[in-house]
Structure formats: structure tokens, C-alpha cells
Amino acid sequence: MIQNPKSILKNRLDEENYDKLTKINNPALHQFVAQYIELCMPDSVFVSSDRPEDADYIREQAIVSGEEKPLTMPGHTVHFDGYYDQGRDKGGTRFLVSLAGTGKEPGFNTIERTAGYREIELLLKNIMCGHKMYVLFFSLGPTGSDFSIPNVQITDSA
Structure with a gap:
């Protein structure tokens, strides 16, 4: 766990992107983004909002x-x-499962969740060096609904 996520965000994001991210009053989100900035080590970070100019920037x-x-x-x-x-690499794609679900499910290449996260972190270490990190926000389900699930995407793909 990152000890001081706001400090990492302040040091790694420019003022505009820091302001966009910290306007969202969610310490767990700040922790999550700071953790992956430190892990992936992008050259820069762009935080997307609902502003049309942010969408235009990503398209550009x-x-x-x-x-x-x-x-x-x-x-x-x-x-x-x-x-x-192109497509999914079935042999290389694994699904994280809880300890209770570590039996071999037919047709699925599974890995226990904790071990899987450790493996993912090894693969992600410094993977964005030389790249820009994009932080985007989405809603699964209708925005503002009891059924909506807010989520965040971190990618180096515009």
C-alpha cells in the first residue's frame, strides 16, 4: 500500500491533471491511481474528464x-x-479466482487471486516507461442509477 498517495500524485501529475483527479473526493481512488503510477512508471499522466476538450485531446x-x-x-x-x-490468447489468458474456486474450471485457465496479482505486478513493473498513462472514468449501467457501477480505466492506449 502506498503511504502517501496525494504526494505521489502531486509529484507525478501536472497541476491541471492533479486538480481533475483530486476533485473526486475518494481516497481509495487516489491510492489506486498512485499505486499504478508507481508500478507502471509512465512518463506523464492524463486524467480524462467529461469535458469535450479531453475527448478531443485523446482522439488527437x-x-x-x-x-x-x-x-x-x-x-x-x-x-x-x-x-x-488480434483476439484473445487463450493459452496466455488467465482468470483470477478466489481460493474456493481454484479447481480447474473447464475451458478456463485460472490462477488463485493473490498469486495472480503478484504475477500481474511483475508484468506491469515499468511497463509504461516512455508512454503516457491515461486515467478514464466510466459507468457500468445508467449514470446515477442504483444499478450503476462507477469504474476507472488506466491505460497507455489513446
Whole structure:
């Protein structure tokens, strides 16, 4: 657990992105983002809000980074993944399960949750060096509903 997440956020985010993130009064969120900044070590961090200019910035970065290419029709792009990034690698994809569920489920490659997290952390160590981290917020279900589940995505893909 990160001891002082706000200090990490203050040191690693520029003022605008720090303000966007800390306006959300949620210490668990701050802890989570700080933990993955320290683990992944991105060169910079962009926190997306609902502002149209944030969406425009991400679209622009997708083109600048070469993840997407503009089409003739304004505002439209095409996205191509790498040849080896097509579909799910069934042999390399594992599902985290609780201790009670560590039996081999048919068709699923499982790993016990704690061991799986340790493995994930090893894989994520310094993985964003040379990249920008994007922090985005979404809602599973209708926003403001009793059924909505707020969530956060951390990625280096615009």
C-alpha cells in the first residue's frame, strides 16, 4: 500500500491533471491511481474528464501516436491493432479466482487471486516507461442509477 498517495500524485501529475483527479473526493481512488503510477512508471499522466476538450485531446493523441489514422471524412479514423494483438490468447489468458474456486474450471485457465496479482505486478513493473498513462472514468449501467457501477480505466492506449 502506498503511504502517501496525494504526494505521489502531486509529484507525478501536472497541476491541471492533479486538480481533475483530486476533485473526486475518494481516497481509495487516489491510492489506486498512485499505486499504478508507481508500478507502471509512465512518463506523464492524463486524467480524462467529461469535458469535450479531453475527448478531443485523446482522439488527437491516438493519431499522433499512430494508433489511429485519419480518414478522408473529417472526425473519422481507422484503428489497426498489431498482427499479434488480434483476439484473445487463450493459452496466455488467465482468470483470477478466489481460493474456493481454484479447481480447474473447464475451458478456463485460472490462477488463485493473490498469486495472480503478484504475477500481474511483475508484468506491469515499468511497463509504461516512455508512454503516457491515461486515467478514464466510466459507468457500468445508467449514470446515477442504483444499478450503476462507477469504474476507472488506466491505460497507455489513446
